Amino acid sequence: MNIPSEVLPTGLMLTSHLALATLGVVAVRQAPWRALTANSMQHVLGGALVSLLLLWSFRAGVTPGLGYHFLGVTVLTLMFGWSLATLAVIVLGLGLAVSGKLDWYELSLTMLLTGVLPVTISYLIQHWVTRRLPTNPFVYIFVCGFFGAIFAALVTVLAVVGVLVLLDAYSFSRIAREYLPFLPLYLFPEGLMNGMLTAVFVGLKPEWLRTFDEARYFRS
Numbered sequence: 095m096n097i098p099s100e101v102l103p104t105g106l107m108l109t110s111h112l113a114l115a116t117l118g119v120v121a122v123r124q125a126p127w128r129a130l131t132a133n134s135m136q137h138v139l140g141g142a143l144v145s146l147l148l149l150w151s152f153r154a155g156v157t158p159g160l161g162y163h164f165l166g167v168t169v170l171t172l173m174f175g176w177s178l179a180t181l182a183v184i185v186l187g188l189g190l191a192v193s194g195k196l197d198w199y200e201l202s203l204t205m206l207l208t209g210v211l212p213v214t215i216s217y218l219i220q221h222w223v224t225r226r227l228p229t230n231p232f233v234y235i236f237v238c239g240f241f242g243a244i245f246a247a248l249v250t251v252l253a254v255v256g257v258l259v260l261l262d263a264y265s266f267s268r269i270a271r272e273y274l275p276f277l278p279l280y281l282f283p284e285g286l287m288n289g290m291l292t293a294v295f296v297g298l299k300p301e302w303l304r305t306f307d308e309a310r311y312f313r314s
Contacts, residue, residue, distance in 0.1 A: 095161060095208050095254045099199035101263040110202035117210055118184050125177040129304070135174075138302055142170055143182055147189050160264065160273045162280045165250065167209065168243035168288040171216040173295070175304045179217070183209030207253050212246035219245065220305050231296050231311050238305070239292030244285035251277060 130136050146166050153163040171179040187205035190196035196204060219242040227233050255273070259266050292303070300308040 095163065095251065096196065096204040097200050097207070097254070097257055097261070098263060099197040101258075101261045102200055102203065103261070106203065106261075107199060110206055114184065114202040114206055114210070117180060117206075121177040121180040121184075125181060126175065126304075130174075130178065133301065135302070139174060139178065139182065142173065143185060143189075146170065146182070146186050147193075150186065150190060151193070151195055157264075157272065160258075160269065162276065164284055164287060165208065165212050165243075165247055166287065167212045168216040168246055169239060169291045169295075171213050172220060172238055172292060172303050172305045176213060176217040178304075179213045180210055183213060203257070207257065208250055211253060212250045215246040215249055216242050224305075229311055234306060234311060235289060235293045235296055240285045240289030243288035244281045247281055247284045248277075251280075 130139065149164050149166050153161040167179060167183060170182060173179075174182065183205055187196060187201050187209060191198050191201050216238075220238045223233065223237050223242075227237060255266075255269055258264050259269065295302050296306060296311075300306055
């Protein structure tokens, strides 16, 4: 999932660069740096970045812009919160550009749509679950990890499709015919991967999940 550089107007490209840079500054200012270093979580974050770089390097699809790749950012958000997850996907985008997997011209818009957007959705779902739903580890795992990942990926795909149609890169009829029929085959594994990792961390490494209050959930 990306926005091909050949259909990206210069104005939109510059606006995307500015938006991504602004969000990066906000994330840097809000990031819990002390907590990251105090618990040696910087090593976990580094491992997560390498894993995501490998995950994003594999893409299913032959048409530019119309491909599927696992996001994996929902569990990243549950592990580190919005600020660090946002910074992580920005660094991820830079890594993909350096390795030649992503065009520099399309870097910012692609990472806004496929990185920052699902991170933000995952964060909002987790925040809503914490405030509104029963304090139960299984609720956290299934709603935040599994269904949250599916919903975040769905919105991401629809956002990319919407931008491609608005930029007249492809007609919606072609996208509906060649791309969207495979959407269910993509969403379930995305949810399963994030849900399983969330379950493993809740059971074995709850301290790796910044958004999971171990005392609160297990006490209930």
